Amino acid sequence: MSSRVLRKLQGEQDISNVLGVEGNSDGEADVTSSSVRKKPLNVNRYDLLNQQSLSESEVKEDDDHETETKDAKDSLGEDRASSRRKKKKKKKKSVKSLSCRRSSEDIEVDEVERSVREVNKMLGETPSSQNYLGNEVNAAMQKKLTGILSIEHRNLNPNIEMKRIFGSKVVQSEQNKKRGRGRGTLKSTWLVTPRENWPQIGKPGLSMSLVEMKEGVLYFKYEHNLHYQQIQMKFLEAVESLNPDNIVSIINMHPYHVDALLQLSDLSRMSEDLQMAAELVARALYCLECAFNPLFNLARGDCRLDYRRQENRALFLALFKHMTYVGQRACYRTSLEFCKLLLSLDPEGDPLAAVLIVDFYSLQCHEYEWFIRLYEEWEAQGRNLMQLPNFAFSVAVANFYLASQEAESMANRSVEKSPKWDLVVADEMLQNALIMFPGVLLPLLEKCSIQPESHVLSFPFFGVKAQISQTPALLQLIQLYVARNYHIWKEPALLPWLEKNVNRVIERVNSGDPYVKDCEMKRMKRYLGTPKNIFRHIILSDIKDVSANISGDIQGPVLSFDPLPPVDSINLYVRPQRPRAHENSNTFSMFFRSILPNFNINELARDNAQAGDAVEGAEGGANPDGSLTSRVDLHRSVTSLLDAMRDLLSNTFPDVPHDGDVDDDDTEEENNPQNRP
Incomplete structure (x- = not known):
């Protein structure tokens, strides 16, 4: 001084x-x-x-x-x-x-020197050249691992995308209509926005811990405390009882039990109550996010979860279901962000085969460059993405759109320079896709309600020969692509382009192009079986034109809250096995069993036949119209169950409202139960 x-x-x-x-x-x-x-x-x-x-x-x-x-x-x-x-x-x-x-300069120098000293203290003194080289290598590795799957927070909110599509005033007015009484303060999260009728989450018993850090990637796992384990065992017993009332009672007592919420969501979806199904999934996802570890960073894309662990699978399933419901609202950019998040949890294993749907969301939200970058980076790592029909066709479509947009932009500005995107490359990629997967063309045109020309319809390569040269596993992939992506091919700009390249493929086949024979050999040698992750994807997607056709070597039931567990699963819970007597007399149990994807009415008939022909004859004689009565009872039971669930969800409010936010109109709505949301 x-x-x-x-x-x-x-x-x-x-x-x-x-x-x-x-x-x-x-x-x-x-x-x-x-x-x-x-x-x-x-x-x-x-x-x-x-x-x-x-x-x-x-x-x-x-x-x-x-x-x-x-x-x-x-x-x-x-x-x-x-x-x-x-x-x-x-x-x-x-x-x-x-x-x-001078003082400011001295302060700046002191701050820089202090930062350097702190880093050197942590990492040790190293030569400047080694520091520079290490930083370059670490930056390249980090970009390679996480760059393509990094998440943007603002793109996780579907309301923001809805405002871009319909305008902020329309979305805001709709939200004001749905707004109910004042609610307590709920934790703000990235993935979902808590609803006003949701209860306080408290401490549900879920937590997340760091397992290890390997090559700059963090591996986490979910953990259940003793109280949550007891609830989970009750849930497994409720599933084994085949009585959905038991699951509803669990949610009534424990409103944030994740597996019970996912199970009831599937029941609501099958009864065509999509709004309730989406809300149940969102609540489960909210509970899972509240248990995130502070080091679990969604934005970086370098956090992993092991799908083999039984407790980790709920986040995968909840993200997939939530992504699907958001996409059904035409919020494709938000769905793409959730798909990237799902891929980042396990990009190597991809337990739910999110790679089969990432192309659809990318094209729908016009993220063509990002999708091509994903293809190029993963193809360089040996992922063989061109062996999937959705990538073979979608990469060609993305190149076509980019080349067309660039050509139009250069023509409007009268600029002459070498283009970045070439339409010739897009043509070649589409032709190769048609040659590799000839069974796509006719089902795709039929789905788009387009009548193909006679020479295309009669060409054997796209007809009978294409059906013979594809295995059942390849047929599932083709059906999945056609059923999901046919909307994209209805664009007016794509149809003439498709027609031009189909004619070019016919010329290449007639001229004896060796690539045609090579692709035929690949179709016969590959696609011999369907992996479990693709089976899970088909089950969760629930597309009526695509059947799972689960092979006989996969044993055990297919449960919606845990479809097809891995063979090397790390289990904390074991499903209780109890004998179920008189299954054939419980219509409600029959319905609950029928919602499982592996339900087979013929197998059920064989099981019931073991009870004795005399009992069946007595039932048939006593009630000749027993099948009609059973269907009526089934409909009544399902209706009463869904009504009870709606009442449970719509009347769950905090006990203490915000009196300052309630006006006279809101008070009248509260006094009248019929006006409650």
């Missing part, structure tokens, strides 16, 4: 004591005695914090100057000393800007 600051703080009388310097001249003593007689300054010491601190160079200049003035004071009187103070003040004003600049 400079002497000038100390003089202002404590007065000139104490400056010699602070610095340890005794006055030797009479002039200095006169100045000191003069300052003693003056009224002491009333200075607030905290005001010094608001002043600009002097740099080291400025402090040195001040000290040198004061030393010189001390020698001059020996021959000068009190009047000369006062004038010298005035000159000193003028000098201070003239160099104020310079000292501020």
Whole structure:
């Protein structure tokens, strides 16, 4: 601290004591005695914090100057000393800007040096060249691992996309209509927005812990405490009982039990109540996100979950279902972001085969460049994405759109330069896709309600020969692509392009192109079996034109809350096995069993036949119209169950409303139960 600051703080009388310097001249003593007689300054010491601190160079200049003035004071009187103070003040004003600049520069240098010292303290002292090389390698590795699957927070909210499509006023007015009573404060999350009728989450018993960090990637796992494990066992017993009332009672007691919410969501979807199904999935996803570890960063895309762990599968399933419901609202950009998140959890294994749907959302939201970048990066890693029909056709479509847009833009601006996207490349990719998967063309045209030309319809390569040369596993992939992506091919710009390349493929086949024979051999050797992740994808997608046709080597039931567990599954829970007597007499149980994807009415008939032909004959004689009565009872039971669930979800409110936010109209709505949302 400079002497000038100390003089202002404590007065000139104490400056010699602070610095340890005794006055030797009479002039200095006169100045000191003069300052003693003056009224002491009333200075607030905290005001010094608001002043600009002097740099080291400025402090040195001040000290040198004061030393010189001390020698001059020996021959000068009190009047000369006062004038010298005035000159000193003028000098201070003239160099104020310079000292501020020097101080800021010194502060910046100090901050940088401090940061470097902290990093070196953590990582150790290394040569600058090694630091530079290490940073380059780490940056390249990080970009390779997480760059393509990084998440943008704003794209996870479907309401933002709805506002872009329909306008903010329309969406806001719709939200105001759905707004009910005041609710308590719920935790703000990235993935879903909590509804107003949701209860407080409290402590459901879920948590997430870090397992390990390997090559810059963090591996996590979900954990269930003892209380949640007890609820989970009750849920498994309820599923085994085939009585959905037991599951409803679990949600009534524990409104954030994840597997029970997912199971009831499937029941609502099969009864065509999609709004309730989507809300149940959103609530399950909200509970899962509230249990995230602080290190679990969604945006970076470098966090992994092991699907083999039984507790981790709920997040995969909830994300897939939520992505599907958001996509059904035409919020394709939001669905693409959830698909990227789902892929980032396990990009190598891809347990739910999200790679079969990422192309659809990418094309629908016009993310052509990102999709091509994904294809190029993963193809370079040996993923063989062109062996999937959806990638073979969708990459060609993305190239076509980019080439067309670039050509139109260059024509409007009258710019002549080499294009980045070439239409010839798109043509070649589409032709190769048609040659590799000839069974796609006719079902695709039929789905688009387009009558093909006679020479195309009669061409064997696209007809009977195509059906013979594809295995059942390949047929499932083709059916899945056609049923999901046929809307894309209804665009007017794509049909002439498709027709042109179909004619070109006919010419290549007639000319004996060796690529045609090569693709035929690949179709016969590959696609011999359907992996489990594709089976899971088909089951969860629930597309009526695509049948799972699960092979006989896959044993066990297919449960919607855990479809087809891995062979090397790490299980915390074991499903209870209990004998179920008189299954054939419980219509409600028959319905609940029928919602399972592997339900077979013929197998059920064989099981019931073991009860004895005499019992069946007695039932048939007593009620010749028993089948009709059973269907009526089934419909009544399902209707009553769904009504109970709607009442449970719509009347779940916090106990303490926000009185300040309630007006007269809201009070009337609260008093009238029929007006409640």
